[in-house]
Amino acid sequence: MLTSALREMEKGNSIFEREIRKFQAPVCRIFLDDQGRIAPVVFTSTGQVLSAGNSAAARQEFSRIANAGGSRLLQARGVNPAPPSGKKVAVLFSGGPAAGGHNVIAGLKTALGKKNTLLGVRGGPAGLLAGSLFKITDKDIKRILNTGGFDFLGSDRTKIKTPEQFAQVKKVCVRYKLDALVIIGGDDSNTNAALLAEYLFAGVKKDGSGIQVIGVPKTIDGDLQAGRLLPISFGFDTATKIYAELVGNILQDTPSSRKYWHFIKLMGRAASHVALEVALQTRPAVTLISEEIAEKKIPLHKIVKSIADTVVRRYRKGLRYGVVIIPEGLIEFIPDITSLLKTLNELTAKYAPELNGLALDKRPEFAARKLSGSKALLFRSLPGYIQEMLLLDRDSHGNLQVSQVPTERLLIDMVAAHLKKNVPDVQFSPNSHFFGYEGRCGAPSLFDAAFTFNLGLTAGSLVLANHTGYMAAFTDLQKGGRVLAIPLTGLLNIERRHGREEMVIAKALVKTNSRAFKFLASRRRDWAGSDLFTSPGPRQLWGPAARQTPISVALNQGYANLNFEL
């Protein structure tokens, strides 16, 4: 009966979930042995030394892993003729979820094979510190294959930084007799992986040897990239395909109902990669790219005026609707806003007792009087709820949680005010949206399913080939794929964070001289003036529309088309 069939579908057994579990993601040919079975590979140095600004300092701070690999890029040479057995490897997720994480584990387990053991760490770095590990079985893998989310292990955002934490990790490694740790995470987590690789390099086990640490590049934000070596991090494609479908649906709605402007904020923290990719997929009237705004020093009132001008231009052509795409991190890139925020940080610290003594809605006037010139003008031009927000409590570093600012509402209100003042005859019916959590845990696109399974095979191969301090990488997806290992020391850089210098992997921002940005810039005036949008539709796992590389990746990598060939 239908009701019992529906009962059986509970707990991750929808029709879709059942079918995708039967699905073998495409694998790079180098992972196939003579008999066509998937097998781990060995690596050879390409001789290419990677450096990222301050590599000398990095090689000094990470001297043990740097000396071992010479910060040289590795590339897969062929199937491992005699993979070791008896290795114990633990894998963990770190940071926000991204589609394909489960396939990394599936690839890892496949590479390790039956003669080695894979343990899962529950609940991310905090779970590692707590020693919450368990053995991952083949049955587990069958259940999680091609599914979205990080729920199999769970994740968290704990940073392993203090000497006590490092010592604790070592203790857990010894307790579980681990030989290697695989850390699936973003830029910060891979920085952590480098620190752990260095710390655990030697002297951990009884025979004096160490614990290998391998990173796997994850983040939907797309800000962990390494040029031709790593075109993108995993999860970006699925997230942007989900957002692009929604934006495309809304775009299709605009000339259907003919009355709304939709302001859509997209997740992606600082970098605008997500906004750029979704814009390339959908061709909306307006796309804001934070990096361009910072570079060209465009003040807030000009952004508002530019959107309003587009609203008017379209309105006069009978197009009383449109879509504006806004990157999540925008507000921190608008020059006059960042300068105002800095002053407000000082001001709220200086006048904390006075401000706290005032009702919320009285604080803006108090603050406005303490500001002068253009800052006072800018502050007074903001809607009241934004003024109040900007005067709220700071975090422990004295900074405002700007991610909380509803930029999409701010822009709507300011554009509406601008239109009312300057072109009162123009009707403007706005709607706001924020797409974020919807895109992190969707079932992976075919691109991400393949990308992550191959990354997992790469990470497993690196472990079996006794490497440490590397990040698994996979590139050239348009021509069969190329398996690489990037030395983490080659990505590290000195940055000022929280008031002190730290060795970190720099976030990759959108470059205004990149092919992807330049293509947007070359087309956006036409997209603003008429309806040239596309609706990319729901991502397909089967059929003729399933194989699609992200457009920004294909452009920046110089691919000839959007098809990937594995």
Place this chain on the structure above:
Amino acid sequence: MLTSALREMEKGNSIFEREIRKFQAPVCRIFLDDQGRIAPVVFTSTGQVLSAGNSAAARQEFSRIANAGGSRLLQARGVNPAPPSGKKVAVLFSGGPAAGGHNVIAGLKTALGKKNTLLGVRGGPAGLLAGSLFKITDKDIKRILNTGGFDFLGSDRTKIKTPEQFAQVKKVCVRYKLDALVIIGGDDSNTNAALLAEYLFAGVKKDGSGIQVIGVPKTIDGDLQAGRLLPISFGFDTATKIYAELVGNILQDTPSSRKYWHFIKLMGRAASHVALEVALQTRPAVTLISEEIAEKKIPLHKIVKSIADTVVRRYRKGLRYGVVIIPEGLIEFIPDITSLLKTLNELTAKYAPELNGLALDKRPEFAARKLSGSKALLFRSLPGYIQEMLLLDRDSHGNLQVSQVPTERLLIDMVAAHLKKNVPDVQFSPNSHFFGYEGRCGAPSLFDAAFTFNLGLTAGSLVLANHTGYMAAFTDLQKGGRVLAIPLTGLLNIERRHGREEMVIAKALVKTNSRAFKFLASRRRDWAGSDLFTSPGPRQLWGPAARQTPISVALNQGYANLNFEL
């Protein structure tokens, strides 16, 4: 080059859109002639007289169309042996967009064939009044086939009600020498179709004959249904599959990041069909069904307490997260709220000058003092911004625009306050979402693509077979499909609207004795207590997961499984 390929993709030519245009939606066998070509059908009376409460009154008010068809259900008998030629038919969209509208037009055009003419009305009923019609070509059909949105014609919400408007429609019909009108719309638009069918029944053309009017049932809300004769309106399946994917992704996110409660409001106006279907697809911790709340007279504080209890129950089991699904129309179904609203409507009318003389944030205290007993208590228990909202200006009928009330925020704030007061140790990190516009214009699911193409064939066949005052219907999709025509008079009912009695098609609400609701009710306690959710994934147009009937439809229709067979 990639950039030129990307240029060619602009204006609705994404890879997905190109591929779906090549796609022939499955067609009911009755539409196939001897040689397997798609052809219009003829109809025969089933003898079944339809009635909806007040059919005698309806048959009187609509005597001409009622007498012609006797309010009898028609069913397709076989291919039309000699379809007429030279007919001129106009088609229009009315109301909010829904996926599959373009396929209705494609089916209609296919049924009419090359010997009859199909005109499109630009911009809905307003465009009909303005006489904005154009000829639809085969090339148009190729372009719109299987695509989402109503953008090919556009739509609007004008109601044709006044004698002047009826006369104007007649004029446009004469001017364009129309033989028939096909109106694609919801309950109100099909009521309009009945009125027009009656008005245009005879005496329009020189020979004294009339203009046929055929309705096609559209609405994502799912509130236009007719039992076994019409399981659902088109657009519902696509919208709920889009929302269900998003809700499923968010559910998958909850045990991955392990910290958030997501309160998700879903579009669907009054009825909770959308919320119910999405809940059946995804199995979240909490689902509110407006109709149940009204029927059981559950007051707001009990709804809040019940959600809070689930939050606590899960928290104690280590599940510090969950999802709550909220139907858009909820607030109008909560008994103490509707009673409060009624009093506030009177109060705001009586004290308009006093209230308008007060600042927004001073009005609640003024109003609260005018309320007594439980109403004063309830009003004071609401968050300040909701109190202010409930005192805002009324529409022309003296009613509040309740759809503007952010129910998802209201519930979050009240649950948070309840938890803080009663179980302060329970951490509660809520997020709110509203999914609406994202689901109206997506590319149709395979179900909707097929459903709508067959509805279009049905509407075209009705026109060619000289029927009027019918709504095209299509049912039994699990066993090849059955083509029906429902007499609009059989759906009409007397309802009090805007202070006077009107003949309307009643909105179908969720029945608490329906199989779909009862299945939810039987499972929800388990879904609340542990993670049994499913992630139904993106709708597929190809492959093994493509054929899926809405779960609520399959349950209510008594289908044996979710597969549809056409």
